[in-house]
Amino acid sequence: MNIIPFPGKDQWPALLARPVQEAQDIEAKVNPILEKVRNEGDQGIRELALKFDKTVLDNIAFTEAELAGAADQLDESLKQAIGQAYQNIYKFHEAQLQPAEKIETMPGVTCWRKSVGIEKVGIYIPGGSAPLFSTVLMLGIPAKIAGCKEVVLCTPSDHPAILYAAQLVGVTKAFRIGGAQAIAAMAYGTESVPKVYKIFGPGNQYVTTAKMLISKEGVAIDMPAGPSEVAVYADDTAVPAFVAADLLSQAEHGPDSQVLLVSTSKKLLSSVNLTLSSQMDKLPRRDLAAQSIANSKAILLENEQDAIELLNQYAAEHLILSVENAEEVSEKIVNAGSIFLGNYTPESCGDYASGTNHTLPTNGYARAYSGVSVDSFVKKITVQNITKEGIGNIGPVVEAMAEAESLDAHKRAVSIRLKSLL
Amino acid sequence: MNIIPFPGKDQWPALLARPVQEAQDIEAKVNPILEKVRNEGDQGIRELALKFDKTVLDNIAFTEAELAGAADQLDESLKQAIGQAYQNIYKFHEAQLQPAEKIETMPGVTCWRKSVGIEKVGIYIPGGSAPLFSTVLMLGIPAKIAGCKEVVLCTPSDHPAILYAAQLVGVTKAFRIGGAQAIAAMAYGTESVPKVYKIFGPGNQYVTTAKMLISKEGVAIDMPAGPSEVAVYADDTAVPAFVAADLLSQAEHGPDSQVLLVSTSKKLLSSVNLTLSSQMDKLPRRDLAAQSIANSKAILLENEQDAIELLNQYAAEHLILSVENAEEVSEKIVNAGSIFLGNYTPESCGDYASGTNHTLPTNGYARAYSGVSVDSFVKKITVQNITKEGIGNIGPVVEAMAEAESLDAHKRAVSIRLKSLL
Numbered sequence: 082m083n084i085i086p087f088p089g090k091d092q093w094p095a096l097l098a099r100p101v102q103e104a105q106d107i108e109a110k111v112n113p114i115l116e117k118v119r120n121e122g123d124q125g126i127r128e129l130a131l132k133f134d135k136t137v138l139d140n141i142a143f144t145e146a147e148l149a150g151a152a153d154q155l156d157e158s159l160k161q162a163i164g165q166a167y168q169n170i171y172k173f174h175e176a177q178l179q180p181a182e183k184i185e186t187m188p189g190v191t192c193w194r195k196s197v198g199i200e201k202v203g204i205y206i207p208g209g210s211a212p213l214f215s216t217v218l219m220l221g222i223p224a225k226i227a228g229c230k231e232v233v234l235c236t237p238s239d240h241p242a243i244l245y246a247a248q249l250v251g252v253t254k255a256f257r258i259g260g261a262q263a264i265a266a267m268a269y270g271t272e273s274v275p276k277v278y279k280i281f282g283p284g285n286q287y288v289t290t291a292k293m294l295i296s297k298e299g300v301a302i303d304m305p306a307g308p309s310e311v312a313v314y315a316d317d318t319a320v321p322a323f324v325a326a327d328l329l330s331q332a333e334h335g336p337d338s339q340v341l342l343v344s345t346s347k348k349l350l351s352s353v354n355l356t357l358s359s360q361m362d363k364l365p366r367r368d369l370a371a372q373s374i375a376n377s378k379a380i381l382l383e384n385e386q387d388a389i390e391l392l393n394q395y396a397a398e399h400l401i402l403s404v405e406n407a408e409e410v411s412e413k414i415v416n417a418g419s420i421f422l423g424n425y426t427p428e429s430c431g432d433y434a435s436g437t438n439h440t441l442p443t444n445g446y447a448r449a450y451s452g453v454s455v456d457s458f459v460k461k462i463t464v465q466n467i468t469k470e471g472i473g474n475i476g477p478v479v480e481a482m483a484e485a486e487s488l489d490a491h492k493r494a495v496s497i498r499l500k501s502l503l
Numbered sequence: 504m505n506i507i508p509f510p511g512k513d514q515w516p517a518l519l520a521r522p523v524q525e526a527q528d529i530e531a532k533v534n535p536i537l538e539k540v541r542n543e544g545d546q547g548i549r550e551l552a553l554k555f556d557k558t559v560l561d562n563i564a565f566t567e568a569e570l571a572g573a574a575d576q577l578d579e580s581l582k583q584a585i586g587q588a589y590q591n592i593y594k595f596h597e598a599q600l601q602p603a604e605k606i607e608t609m610p611g612v613t614c615w616r617k618s619v620g621i622e623k624v625g626i627y628i629p630g631g632s633a634p635l636f637s638t639v640l641m642l643g644i645p646a647k648i649a650g651c652k653e654v655v656l657c658t659p660s661d662h663p664a665i666l667y668a669a670q671l672v673g674v675t676k677a678f679r680i681g682g683a684q685a686i687a688a689m690a691y692g693t694e695s696v697p698k699v700y701k702i703f704g705p706g707n708q709y710v711t712t713a714k715m716l717i718s719k720e721g722v723a724i725d726m727p728a729g730p731s732e733v734a735v736y737a738d739d740t741a742v743p744a745f746v747a748a749d750l751l752s753q754a755e756h757g758p759d760s761q762v763l764l765v766s767t768s769k770k771l772l773s774s775v776n777l778t779l780s781s782q783m784d785k786l787p788r789r790d791l792a793a794q795s796i797a798n799s800k801a802i803l804l805e806n807e808q809d810a811i812e813l814l815n816q817y818a819a820e821h822l823i824l825s826v827e828n829a830e831e832v833s834e835k836i837v838n839a840g841s842i843f844l845g846n847y848t849p850e851s852c853g854d855y856a857s858g859t860n861h862t863l864p865t866n867g868y869a870r871a872y873s874g875v876s877v878d879s880f881v882k883k884i885t886v887q888n889i890t891k892e893g894i895g896n897i898g899p900v901v902e903a904m905a906e907a908e909s910l911d912a913h914k915r916a917v918s919i920r921l922k923s924l925l
Contacts (some may be wrong), residue, residue, distance in 0.1 A: 169612070186591035190858065408888065415620075430889055437885040448621065460870075462839050467847045482585065490752040498745060498846075
């Protein structure tokens with residue numbers, strides 16, 4: 082890694098800048114795909130599968146037998162691991178459900194919020210070399226807890242672990258559709274695919290561009306997407322070999338993965354660099370990792386205060402605090418997707434099984450966005466009930482404000498009730 | 504109102520369809536405005552104010568003296584009303600703050616979520632005939648509760664009630680900028696206006712288009728926007744004059760306001776229609792209201808089950824349940840922004856002072872979106888801490904899953920720690 086010693090704060094923005102993603106060109110390619118699926122439905126999907134994936138798509142939907150048969154194709158040990166991850170993720174997310182609490186704001190004026198699962202949601206799971214069944218858990222479990230009635234899965238992969246996880250979380254319909262056309266199918270609906278109200282899940286630039294485009298049309302999405310990233314803040318209590326392993330686990334995602342190491346110890350940075358090369362050589366995906374590491378930065382800073390300030394500026398998707406006072410530092414972090422404390426909390430654990438969600442804001446979006454949670458799968462509907470006594474108390478307040486806003490009919494809706502009580 | 508008796512369910516989608524908003528033309532007008540503010544900053548804002556509003560904008564920022572002086576220009580009774588609304592809104596929203604709860608998902612694996620206010624947020628308040636100081640409360644109070652450090656307000660209005668409310672909620676900087684250029688100023692930052700991470704507030708089609716465009720660039724927004732709307736479900740226990748007053752309070756917003764009345768009682772529909780005309784004649788904004796009422800629909804249905812189904816299909820921003828068993832019906836409503844129960848709970852109360860938020864999803868977005876709340880102003884950052892015992896428990900689970908996803912470095916980040924414990 083390239084070690085950058087004591088950069089001035091004026092240099093930080095450039096150091097922390099993410100690569101710019103050019104969306105314009107991709108939009109021009111994605112728009113016709115959306116249009117085709119919207120107009121031609123299943124037939125459009127079949128033609129696009131043939132064109133882009135050289136796939137003859139006879140059966141768009143996975144059959145119940147295909148889903149049920151997935152379990153038999155997995156090792157018992159993997160099924161057990163998935164089962165344990167399921168339990169942990171369920172336990173952590175279940176606590177996010179908020180019961181409705183009635184609040185009397187004035188005598189006779191009672192307000193509350195009720196959480197209702199979004200009726201129809203869609204999950205996209207990409208194909209490619211890594212069959213992301215863990216993402217099926219991360220999206221399907223909160224959907225189940227939220228009480229979503231229709232949970233649609235689209236994926237170009239037929240990996241049995243994906244289908245097994247889909248069954249486990251209670252996906253109601255699964256389709257073998259990949260790419261931007263999958264997003265279009267769930268956004269608009271086709272003869273086979275139900276139209277959903279919110280779409281979740283990762284994907285390549287075509288998929289993420291399709292999600293941004295349909296979100297402009299009013300279909301909700303989980304969050305805007307960018308390349309995955311980790312920042313590690315380590316001191317001399319950190320084990321360099323662990324830090325290197327964490328950096329590599331991010332780097333193996335691909336050449337655009339963002340890796341940042343921050344320390345106030347030059348010794349630590351040098352030690353990490355040493356072990357990094359030897360660990361990298363052993364990786365099957367070493368070529369991908371090497372490209373990402375070549376673009377990564379190790380920043381040496383004067384003190385903890387600077388480190389915290391820089392980390393808050395960067396707003397990392399994943400932030401590992403491998404420092405002695407990790408929890409204390411975490412309390413000063415205001416921008417991050419998920420934070421990992423100490424030497425024995427690698428990001429991998431959160432990626433798979435500790436219980437937290439791995440769908441997190443990248444690209445600095447952690448400044449305004451949260452990771453996926455049960456909140457992402459519910460609407461919170463406010464309800465209010467005002468008694469005759471209550472309208473007597475609140476009525477004059479509303480009349481005065483409505484009048485000052487020149488909204489006379491708003492005022493009259495109260496006045497007519499107050500008069501009826503005289 | 505046009506009474507539609509017993510429409511078949513196949514007719515519902517057409518009956519409930521919102522008018523289509525053509526965004527393409529407006530985007531072509533808004534894009535150059537965004538571009539100009541991004542490139543030219545304050546000077547661009549000044550030129551646009553001169554061009555669109557014929558305003559010479561010497562001082563872009565409101566001075567502290569201007570803000571402080573606003574209180575003296577308001578009647579004491581209005582200040583008291585605003586004070587009471589502030590208290591109610593504060594009380595309801597304060598309860599939305601969730602404390603962090605540590606959850607041990609496996610022995611030695613502890614996860615929690617902490618809520619952190621978005622550091623910098625922007626609020627837009629339009630000009631026009633109604634000075635929406637109530638919206639300053641509805642957005643500023645949850646921002647304050649969330650702990651947002653920088654709360655920027657842009658408005659082309661210099662109405663003292665807006666400036667007074669801004670002071671009350673603790674807006675940190677206020678600017679006299681209107682239209683799409685205000686959204687651009689807060690999204691990109693200028694010499695005067697700080698760049699914010701999330702933008703809230705209503706506006707005309709230029710403003711809402713600007714918000715959609717900057718949200719594509721990664722600046723978060725409250726929610727997509729459409730014309731305001733109310734649906735009323737009433738039975739023979741409803742007071743027809745109250746129902747009519749509620750419909751008119753929605754209709755006075757403008758000709759594109761959506762008004763829907765649903766009942767299983769023909770008698771109720773006829774009675775509402777009768778009183779509607781006579782009430783309308785007395786309104787100052789009767790021309791606006793008449794246009795909206797002319798486009799409105801009164802739908803007669805067979806039974807309660809149909810009514811609930813239709814209301815859930817429509818997904819109204821505001822839903823008034825003026826029926827005998829209102830709370831029971833409300834429990835079956837899954838798509839709505841905010842629900843008002845019974846004869847003495849007019850929408851006006853929620854618009855101003857009962858405590859609930861009035862920034863709500865329109866245009867059917869209530870199927871996937873919630874209204875604004877404290878949640879809208881915080882990020883929830885997950886944190887996890889795994890002990891040596893914990894990594895021993897969870898490690899093999901993560902190793903098995905990472906291996907099955909072919910992410911070897913993810914597995915190794917765990918294995919290297921497990922080995923160190925042997």
